[in-house]
């Protein structure tokens with residue numbers, strides 16, 4: 001472990017999370033059998049090696065699937081409230097380990113420590129939600145058209161849920177899926193991003209302890225590690241009825257096709273290109289806070305990050321000045337130092353994409369308002385720190401149409417009424433999150449109406465990021481259509497069965513069909 005790492009208390013955090021320098025990346029609890037090449041995890045914070053995790057071979061994968069499928073036959077028969085009790089205990093463990101896990105998230109992924117803690121809080125919140133849900137997996141009852149018949153529906157566990165998650169929320173997205181899937185009676189096999197494998201092992205260690213303490217089969221929670229080839233083992237595997245995948249649109253299209261080819265179900269949570277509309281009736285102070293946090297939080301690497309500000313021409317200069325001024329206050333540096341607002345990007349590939357996007361924006365006629373650039377020198381040795389940039393652009397620019405996972409904010413102008421702004425907001429292929437800043441009720445309601453925002457999330461006087469777990473999370477169009485976490489998102493993790501019971505001595509047919517023998 002590097003000296004820098006020690007000074008952040010990372011060593012202590014790793015110890016509390018049961019992590020070693022070499023970790024088994026394929027695991028069902030204590031039964032570790034990862035035998036592939038080791039994946040090294042380097043921190044974008046200081047470039048230090050955090051540890052290594054062994055990748056999953058196809059033989060390892062078979063063992064994992066055997067453990068998972070056999071655990072399912074037991075787990076599906078455990079009453080749902082008892083499954084909820086296991087999730088409650090998991091949430092308790094997360095409360096105890098919130099700080100070390102938040103620190104690891106910050107150190108391995110690069111987001112600020114506050115955001116790392118926030119991510120663990122999302123895990124705790126979804127556990128609480130799932131515990132309540134474990135007594136509310138309701139179906140409906142219907143009135144049969146036939147006399148003496150009862151009709152109702154019920155939800156049963158689905159089976160093995162495959163989870164593919166991204167580096168930017170290395171722990172929370174797993175928990176959104178698992179907490180629900182577990183109370184629904186499913187078992188989970190998780191492939192975390194190969195950029196944040198230590199977070200994966202840390203989570204697996206926590207749940208493995210809960211399973212052991214409760215004498216439950218360890219196959220309820222399985223971990224596999226590696227690149228897209230390991231993900232492919234799940235997407236093509238008929239033993240995995242549901243694959244929940246978070247990541248790029250490109251990845252989502254590959255996953256969706258592979259799963260659909262075997263008529264499996266997929267839950268996709270893909271890229272966003274989120275905008276805030278700023279109308280003449282906006283509260284400028286609130287707009288600035290929402291826009292700046294949305295654009296530079298997690299260094300612009302949330303799928304909900306604010307990428308576009310669509311500002312009415314009458315207040316354009318005022319908003320532009322206020323946002324530019326706010327950018328001058330931003331401190332970029334070690335995310336574990338709570339004085340800093342912006343940490344590093346995940347790796348130097350991300351830095352290259354950020355630079356390329358800025359070049360493209362200029363080439364297409366954009367004008368740089370707040371200059372970007374890669375930071376060098378003391379504290380920036382990892383080469384992953386960049387300056388948040390602002391570019392005046394047009395929605396029609398190719399680069400504005402794309403999601404660049406970096407802190408680049410495009411300022412766009414609209415004239416006329418709010419419909420013009422909504423048309424720009426909707427004028428991209430992605431449909432995750434959107435917001436309007438206005439104190440005008442008519443504008444707000446128009447934005448939320450059927451001819452308003454076409455996104456899965458539409459907010460009024462709130463930024464585009466930072467959704468609560470209680471609502472269904474996800475988006476439309478190329479964002480993939482999936483919904484995770486709150487509301488009735490649980491239904492995708494279960495199979496629905498319609499039951500009709502005849503308690504008479506006759507056998508009347510539906511639709512009044514006569515069939516006498």
Ligand code: UN1
Nearest residue numbers: 169302303304465466467
């Ligand atoms: C993501 O970036 O994949 O709404 C998830 C938010 C967070 C989740 C983001 N609660 O910004």
